[in-house]
Amino acid sequence: MGGRGGLIALLLLAGTVSAQDLADRIWVLRITTERSSFGAPSRQTLLAPAVPVEDGLLLAVGFALEPTTEKDEALRVTAIDPSGRIVPAELVGGDDDLRCTIVRLVGARPEPVVLEGAPRRAGDEVVLLSRHGEVMRFAVRRMATRIEAAVEAPRALYALPADAQSFQGAIATTPEGRLVGFVDLRPTVAEGLGIMLGIGPQTAVVVPAETYADVPKALPRKDRPRGWLGVNLAPFDADHEAYFGIETPVDGAFVTGVAEGSPADRAGIRLHDVVQSIGDLPLRFERMDDWDPLLRAVQRLPLGKPLPCRVLRFERLPDGGYDAKAFEVALTLEARPLDFADAPETEIEDLGFRVKPLTQDWRRSNRVPGDLEGVVITRLERASAAQLGGLEPGDLVLKVDGRATPDADALRKALADARAAKRTKIVFFVRRGPVTTFLTVQPS
Template sequence: MNLMKRVSASLLILFSSCVFAGLPTHDSQGQPLPSLAPMLESVNSAVVNISTYSNRQLYNPLLNDPFFRRFFNIPDEQYRQQTERREQSAGSGVIVDAGDGVVLTNFHVIKDADEIQVSLIDGRSFKAELQGVDPELDIAVLKIDAKNLSEVKMSNSENLKVGDFVVAIGNPFGLGQTVTTGIVSALGRSGLGIEGYENFIQTDASINPGNSGGALVNLRGELIGINTAIISRGGGNIGIGFAIPTNMAKASMEQILADGEVRRGQLGVGIQDITSDLRDAFGLKRGEFGVLVTGVAEDSPAEEAGIEAGDIILSIDGVPTKNSSQLRSLVGVKRIGEEVKVALFRDGERITLGVKVGDPRRIAATGEVGHELLAGVRFENQADREGVVVTSLDRNSAAAFAGLRPGDLIVSVNRQRVRDLDDMEKALGREASEVLLRVNRGRGSFFVLLR
């Protein structure tokens, strides 16, 4: 029994030493205790509070009527005061370049803001300039003109493992800077319908409203993610939070700082997720994942590199592609013209091809969309990006029974305007009960409802 206690104590000491190595402190008796305080001292000063201000014009059916104002002798200045409202919201951000004053945050934190104010933990406050945004990834880049700033080093988020300890820092509920701890609960979360490109880090470190745009760091104080969203029924933390990996955020930031915008490239392939039946049919082993290529656009980078319909994409630049959303996200952060290494499974063999990421405006993408009501229908981007063309469909598909035909041009899905296959995928979402299509055929236009 004594031996077991000594072994348990030894394991506990070993575990504590591994987890909190380099972060010792002492209690009042001088005994060493693990602590995150030394790490946080170097990180906290680089996490900022962001306040946004916007002027909103309120609609008043009486005051907005010039005749009413003249009749009751209401001056225009009084009218403006009664119909204008100044709104304020709060969020968080992270200084990633102290020399240039570059601050990373979420797009939704500064959306529609007329003025952005960045406040530091030392009490200083600065007006920020918006450098650019990436709404599809929910990233915004700000700059402040300030000296003696601290920054957080950006780590390679691909090195993260489920179970790694993480710390979330932000400004929840406007309380001021707050630190919470937890672990990486999952990686590569997608299909949540939160953003256009999803490859989230999931964590149980408490993330609450106001934490958006704040830092998710590892125990070395390196930035591994930008806190973005929570799943909650009541608006508070329930242990399911999501952060944008630094590799994705950094790719957007670099394009914004260089070009003022983000341009996402494509390979020119139609794709769909691998089901258990498809895995067996194509000879993938149990536990192996990939994304099935359903079609290759003519003259696209994928065709030039030798990718074929029926290939299974296993990874992009060594990062496994477990589903279609993850594949789109991995390609979407690459610059147009950049070459990526695509690992494929074809006829029982594994091959690797170099593919240059292409400009989507020059690719007539083709393929299927991942929605069961549109199974058996193949689409193609129209050259002028005015919609998605039906190229073929199975006679027994739900779309065929509903009246869809080859040559039909789909211009909206679920009342959302669509210009290409990416727009269509986003508009379809995850709801499988029904799909409403607006279709142009010849000189006419009509709606098709699939149930």
């Protein structure tokens, strides 16, 4: 691997850099996950460098961890301060989009680092501070493309030589000790294989610190609901302009779907409208690259308050062309509905399975007709009554013994009644893919 000469500067062990100042403020997180997968325990430990941010919180980059809600999973976090002392800590949450994690220190409030990166150019030096206390100096090889980084950052990204790859999650500073950002590599599907074959990530990318500036305030996520429109949006690009015969470029996001009953639907936004602005926020969406910052900005808009929303609508003319009409609607954002991944899981212990509610996103991606209600099986214990009865993960349970099971409570109630009636076989009516089927489960 290794880069070519020219732009790559010297690589040197830096014992005397003034970055030492920031290095003296780097914490290390030790995160242990204990999981028992149907009886077989396993344990994983992760070490990650972290920086103190406001209110006794620590920020670590390169992974997003959520507090576990699983019964058979335990997550333990300890923090190690720059002097090597262990400080108890608790996991606050992670941001999947930004691949970062926030941890709250118990009984410690170190001075925060300001999340603002010093700008760099190709050839400028940065110092990487790793979780093992290693300090390495590299020159910025060139400005990186977004494709190379694991996250979409609003500002410039810096590519370092390939040698910097082992510094995943490391903190980058200027030689003077000013924060630049964090190393986050785009994971490839077959990263291990890729590295083996020498085609793995060739570049380490530094994501500027300000990318993470909102995270400490935004987490824990549940405290701050994200704004939700209820539309699918696509870039309004040259193809779209050609489709509608527009000669002067139009700024906006193209509506490719409107969820029934959503804020957008109620505001009167229709399929194939162009949304140009919401409140003070202009919606610029020309390339997929614009999506991430756009989504973030929309999610930060205030909820529950009507916002003026500029819309462009194309009406078809008899000659086959289109006439564009601009108008304003009042749009009231709501909190994003719970998605399947975040939905609570309910365990049906005696039959050995778990369910989650049928959320809107699951309904959409599995094409469940609107008139069906049920709960979705997420996991089955091996050789449990439910598995022996033929239930499978992904089954949508519609009825139990003839009674509708629109939610976990109804399911529990129906099962309790079946037990009270001492039934030897309980009939499940489930939807699997596009077909429905009856299955019998024998409680042990």
